[in-house]
Amino acid sequence: MVMIKWNEMLMPYEQAVEELKIKFKSIRKEYRKIDEYSPIEFVTGRVKKISSIIDKAAKRNISLDMVQEEIEDIAGIRIMCQFTEDIYRVIELIRNRDKKDLFIVEERNYLGKIKESGYRSYHIIIRYPVHTVFGERRVLAEIQIRTLAMNFWATIEHSLNYKFEYQIPQTIKDRLKNAAEAAYNLDKEMSEIREEIVDAQEVFQAKSNVIEKIAKNIQKLSILGNKDCVDLQNKFLILQKEGNYNKLKDFNNKLELRLDKRNNYYKP
Structure with a gap:
């Protein structure tokens, strides 16, 4: 060998x-x-x-x-x-x-x-x-x-x-089999309400992503010298507390529009 x-x-x-x-x-x-x-x-x-x-x-x-x-x-x-x-x-x-x-x-x-x-x-x-x-x-x-x-x-x-x-x-094997069946039934129950769970998780993920984008965009505007970044930050915190996804998305769209204008302004 x-x-x-x-x-x-x-x-x-x-x-x-x-x-x-x-x-x-x-x-x-x-x-x-x-x-x-x-x-x-x-x-x-x-x-x-x-x-x-x-x-x-x-x-x-x-x-x-x-x-x-x-x-x-x-x-x-x-x-x-x-x-x-x-x-x-x-x-x-x-x-x-x-x-x-x-x-x-x-x-x-x-x-x-x-x-x-x-x-x-x-x-x-x-x-x-x-x-x-x-x-x-x-x-x-x-x-x-x-x-x-x-x-x-x-x-x-x-x-x-x-x-x-x-x-x-054998006694533990029997209990393991029962536990396996319980795990199977849990999966089955979760599948029954899968659509509702997935929808909730997608909303949470979308909100988390837009919040991250807003934070980064405010930081970019601050680096570019925008003087109202403190006001933007305060408004962001208010919107985050409210938790309305559409309002957060609209706010981010406005930030990205401002960034586009700044970037176009500085293009040679």
Whole structure:
């Protein structure tokens, strides 16, 4: 068996996780910037610990010099969604990137085919190209997509599996199944009122964005030497307290018009 240089071996996986996190966080940010609802709530990622890789290889009877080809989740990211419907939107986002900046190897649907434990999630195994000092490496990585409720349940189950070394007592298994069903019902209930929740969140995000724009535009006018910036700031604070989105938007439009006039005035 070849001697494993763990630090060197894991570096491409660490790079893959960081790059994938940035890509999907950027998608979320883009939706927020254009005042649209994002199917991605948040993203996490990790590279398996050496001890976990060795344990998994032993359980599956995999030689250590074959772990990079046989173990698919050395690099892994999780994409959390608010609603079950959002999971399928994220799946489509990933499929649309296939053969562009990632390569889909396999999809595993644990939403339609729930595990006996009650586990629900959607897994996509990909090969992800990483550019290193030694050239391009296409490493295997796993993307897990699940709701916040599914993630809470899965995190608890993982902790219990670790504690009991995957031999969870039957009484706790039964309670976990009940909890999985409760999480499923919670997701179902939230889907029933999804439209109202999304509308409320979009209004909040739009108001937050326009407030940020106003603050920056007043600062720009101040830098340009406008003498009424204190009055503008005071009016802004009054409008923010009122919380009327249309009034805030109208105020920002007037600020941007003033900025355009100033910029045009100073053009050569």
